[in-house]
Amino acid sequence: MGDTPELRLYNTLTREKSGFAPIDPDNVRMYVCGPTVYDYAHIGNARPAIVFDVLYRRLRHLYGEAHVKYVRNITDVDDKINARALRDYPDMELNAAIRLVTEKTYDQYQKDVKALGCLAPDVQPRATEHIAKMVEINQMLLDKGNAYIATGAEGREVLFATGSMPDYGQLSKRKLDEQQAGARIAVEGHKKNPGDFVLWKESAGDQPGWHANYRIGGETVSIHGRPGWHIECSAMSAVHLGETFDIHGGGLDLIFPHHENEIAQSRCAYGHDVMANVWMHNGFLQVEGRKMSKSDGNFVTIHELLETEKFGGRTWPGPVLRLAMLMTHYREPIDFSLKRLEEAERLLAKWPEVQVSSIGPHESVVAALADDLNTPLAIQAVHALAQSGDPAYAASAALLGIAPKKVEIAVAIAEGLDAIIQMRLEMLKAKNFAEADRIREDLLAKGIQLKDGKDAATGERVTTWEVKR
Numbered sequence: 001m002g003d004t005p006e007l008r009l010y011n012t013l014t015r016e017k018s019g020f021a022p023i024d025p026d027n028v029r030m031y032v033c034g035p036t037v038y039d040y041a042h043i044g045n046a047r048p049a050i051v052f053d054v055l056y057r058r059l060r061h062l063y064g065e066a067h068v069k070y071v072r073n074i075t076d077v078d079d080k081i082n083a084r085a086l087r088d089y090p091d092m093e094l095n096a097a098i099r100l101v102t103e104k105t106y107d108q109y110q111k112d113v114k115a116l117g118c119l120a121p122d123v124q125p126r127a128t129e130h131i132a133k134m135v136e137i138n139q140m141l142l143d144k145g146n147a148y149i150a151t152g153a154e155g156r157e158v159l160f161a162t163g164s165m166p167d168y169g170q171l172s173k174r175k176l177d178e179q180q181a182g183a184r185i186a187v188e189g190h191k192k193n194p195g196d197f198v199l200w201k202e203s204a205g206d207q208p209g210w211h212a213n214y215r216i217g218g219e220t221v222s223i224h225g226r227p228g229w230h231i232e233c234s235a236m237s238a239v240h241l242g243e244t245f246d247i248h249g250g251g252l253d254l255i256f257p258h259h260e261n262e263i264a265q266s267r268c269a270y271g272h273d274v275m276a277n278v279w280m281h282n283g284f285l286q287v288e289g290r291k292m293s294k295s296d297g298n299f300v301t302i303h304e305l306l307e308t309e310k311f312g313g314r315t316w317p318g319p320v321l322r323l324a325m326l327m328t329h330y331r332e333p334i335d336f337s338l339k340r341l342e343e344a345e346r347l348l349a350k351w352p353e354v355q356v357s358s359i360g361p362h363e364s365v366v367a368a369l370a371d372d373l374n375t376p377l378a379i380q381a382v383h384a385l386a387q388s389g390d391p392a393y394a395a396s397a398a399l400l401g402i403a404p405k406k407v408e409i410a411v412a413i414a415e416g417l418d419a420i421i422q423m424r425l426e427m428l429k430a431k432n433f434a435e436a437d438r439i440r441e442d443l444l445a446k447g448i449q450l451k452d453g454k455d456a457a458t459g460e461r462v463t464t465w466e467v468k469r
Helices: 043-063 079-088 094-115 127-143 229-241 252-270 302-307 318-326 338-349 363-370 375-388 393-399 405-429 433-445
Strands: 008-011 016-019 028-032 068-072 147-152 155-160 197-202 210-216 219-227 245-251 276-282 285-287 334-336 448-454 461-467
Touching (some): 028 043, 043 068, 043 094, 043 245, 043 276, 043 363, 068 229, 079 094, 094 127, 094 302, 127 147, 127 155, 127 197, 127 210, 127 219, 155 219, 197 229, 197 252, 219 229, 229 245, 229 252, 245 252, 252 276, 302 318, 318 334, 318 338, 334 338, 363 375, 363 393, 405 433, 405 448, 405 461, 433 448
Parallel strands (some): 245 276
Antiparallel strands (some): 008 016, 147 155, 155 197, 197 219, 210 219, 448 461
16 A cells, blocks of 8 residues: 555544554445435435545545445334335235335435435445344344343333343443433333343234244244344344444444444344444534424425525535535534535635546545544645645545536546547548537537647647536
8 A cells, every 4th residue: 555544543432543454455344324214314314424425435545446345224114114104005015015105215315415425335225125134133142042032011022131241332331230221112121121122023913014933942933023223234234244344334323222232233143242343423413503303493404405495595515515514523513504504615616627637636635534534634635735736636526525527527428538539530521510510519518628739740630628617
């Protein structure tokens, strides 16, 4: 890697920043908790999408695109989703009904994060496609004595026994006797420990669910039910990244109970000391200095910011929203405000559209991101490059996911551009000026300016191109 600075990341598990060393440099693996596709994603959901997209870009730059695998899950197992699927499509197979219920919000989420400049993860698994793996892990935990079956007010449940794991609570640094229930139900007397959480819960006759057979002491217990929240991510990460992997990310609010319980399930099931080596969490988000809530009227979705005039009486371009997020370090709390958006917009207006270049990102930007994704410092460095006209500006901005639109267009067509220019030169030789002019105008509409001239040595017509400013 030459003089490339070491990538240092803050690890929530150890509470310190240290050099990142992947398990396998040829197969760097990252898992990030994605959205529950019950409703449109709010602006708080945009922060982890943007933060871990920057990390994804940095890892691909460091290890090569072919050697990084990014998995961001889609949670489509949820009691509200299931109930709506049962109500709207009572005669349809459950998975198919859930897919119809969630497809609209899933598609909108993909459009939203794309508009924010986020690359598509390598895999976006759905929870409903991994039910069998969840049941398999639950059985492993039952076999090892880390889980038990008990009957609560809503039926039978497979519960994780937190008391069976001596070092439970390492991520959140909470002692077991201080834990509160991390499941989606209240603490009840059928639990051995108040902190025990649901792995699988029985569905009543009118509730959707899946059939699962669990073996207990030589007997089979059949429970038609649905998974608990935490087991979903343990199953999906294991299928797509393995029993242990490099980085697990998400919002600060997921440290406990979600990530703590993921660790418990995966470590006990597979017998490893860790689930992921590095745990990263982005800070909380407020809107105009207040916690975002529908009751306070400051709840805003990504879609509303991009497409409606709800916030500040206008729509906001995706690059402006992205830059506004990155102006605060990912671990710090952020106040998402009209003032912040206007500041980001003014700054972005000073970043020019530039000629495509093969020059890579500037060392100042690489160094800033290598220091635990210091995006505020990286933005300062990109701004300095933009103002000085440094040829490394375009790739440096792209490393933050903020490449000028016309540059992106030029990059997309550059490989085939030489062939187009040669075809147009042949038309000019044949005096087919109308078709040659049409090609010129089409490229101009795409942001590519053709310039005709003569070769100084041969006198033959030559054509060069540049990005139109």
